[in-house]
Amino acid sequence: MSELFAPAAVSVSELNALARSLLEENLFGLWVAGEVSNLTRAASGHYYFSLKDNRAQVRCALFKGTAAKLAAPLKEGDHIELTGRIGIYEARGEFQITVSDVRLKGLGQLYEAYEKLKAKLQSEGVFAAERKKALPEHPRRIGIVTSLAAAALRDVVSTLKRRAPDIPVIVYPTPVQGAGSEHQIAQAIQTASNRAETDVLIVCRGGGSIEDLWAFNEEPVVRAIEACSIPVVSGVGHETDFTLADFVADVRAPTPTGAAELVSPDRMESIRKLEHSQGRLKTVLAQRYYDASQKLDWLARQIRHPQQKLAEQRNQVAALKQLLHTGMSNRYRFHVQQWVRSRQALAYLKPDIAAARRDVLLFQTALKQNRQTLLDNRRQRLEKQAVLLDAVSPQHILERGFSVVKNSRGQVIRNAHVLKQGQKLHITFADGEADVRVTSEHKQPDLFDYS
Structure with missing residues (x-):
């Protein structure tokens, strides 16, 4: 189962x-x-x-x-x-x-140390592209840091002699492998930087095992290249070899020969460029010469005898004078005709103001008469209304012995029955005013009652 x-x-x-x-x-x-x-x-x-x-x-x-x-x-x-x-x-x-x-x-420990130092330098920005210096196009002197016995030196010198034999070369000799060689390489780079005799510096050596190239992975060499005031080109080992000196250098070359080619202008290439420029210059100058010759021939055909040119100019002046006289005459006649037409139109359109003037004078006379009559009528009417107004004026009534009695709220008292004892009253006379108080509510007899 x-x-x-x-x-x-x-x-x-x-x-x-x-x-x-x-x-x-x-x-x-x-x-x-x-x-x-x-x-x-x-x-x-x-x-x-x-x-x-x-x-x-x-x-x-x-x-x-x-x-x-x-x-x-x-x-x-x-x-x-x-x-x-x-x-x-x-x-x-x-x-x-x-x-x-x-x-x-045993190279595992070396590789571990290499990676640790590389990470440290990278975190400090030692390999940053923005700190790298540009190589001069036409250096006046070229410096080389390497061993005098190195085959790399012969390769570099022969390449420079072939490409730029006119540029002086200064060698800063140093051992490139062995115990303590990193300090001597760093010292040689520092010496080249302090002397400032060259415009560019090659740090190189030939190929070898990783132990042979290890001096170029040491921190003193890296720091010396970083602090160098001269642009540095590294050419250490073969194309497949990479050292920390390659990363910190301003430019890395695959071989010492490649480094020499990078820092030196190619003399033959410069000569070819110069010959090419010379040929182009000759072509341009020849073309300009042909253009100038053609222009000169054309100008020569344009040249005439001064008497002939003077006669032509006189004819032109005479023609212009006649043209100007004709134009001014025509313009004058046109303006005269236009002025006559405008004068005739103005005379035709001028209004007859004699009748209007008579009407205005009659209207002014009538206006004065009517205005005076209106003023007299209004004055008489005003005087009558003034007399009538004076007759019904409260002040005129008060002057006859009457008075106006008001309570504290300003209301006119017309009946004694509404009065109360102790009530405050305000009496207006023909001449002056007074405040009184009611002392009795008894009705006084009529002054004119004799019964």
Whole structure:
């Protein structure tokens, strides 16, 4: 019954493929250290060997393309460190490493120190593009920091002699490898900077192992290049070699010869450019000469005898004078005719104002008479209304002995029955006013009642 639920079996090829996938995905980027043994080189140029230590070994395959990049061929017994694709050779089910890079054992510590110093300098902005100086197009002197015994010096000097034999070269000699060489290289760069004898400085050496080039990865050299006031071109090792001096230099050249080509103008190229410019200049000058000749010929044809030109100018003046006289005469006649027509139109349109003047005089006379009559009538009417108004004036009534009695709210008292004892009253006479108070509510007899 349990066999019914058992998982399906896999084939050997499927097992090896699965194992290879697991190994490649989980063991990527490892460096493995050990000793080379059982080294064989096939006719195709591929290397096959075992990498072992005192307890185990692993099969390795180094293909021809990768082997060609090694500084030196592998030898039996070499102690190396390698990295590559860790997996299984499926055809035989053998665990193996397909090598992609090899370095001598012990270089791992150097590489770690290299990366640590590189990260530190990069965080400080030492490699920043904005701090790099431009190379002069036509340097007056070229400085070289390298060893006098180096083949790189001969390559640089021969290149400069071929390209720019007229530019002086100043060499600042220094050892380029060995113990303490980084300090001597830094001192040579500092000397060149302090003297300021050159317009550009080449720091170079030929190819070699990573240990041979290591002085150019040391901090004193990097700091000296950073502080150098002269543009620096690095040409250390081969094109595949990269040192910290390459990163801090203003320009990196793949080789010392390349550095010499970068800093020097190509004399032959300059001569070719000069010859090309000379040819263009000749062409332009010749064309300008032809243009000027044609213009001169045309001007020569335009030249005439002064008497002929003077006669033509006199004829032109006479024609202009006649034209001016005719134009002025025509304009004068036109304006005279226009003035006559305007005068006739004005006389025709002038109104007859004699009758209007008589009507205005009659109207003015009548206006004066009517105005005086109106004023007299209004004056008489005003006098009558003044007499009538004076007759009904309250003041006139008061002067006859009457008075006006008002309560405290200003209301006129017309009936004694509305008065109350102690009530305050205001009496207006013909001449003056007075405040009184009611002392009795008894009705006084009529002054004119004699019954």
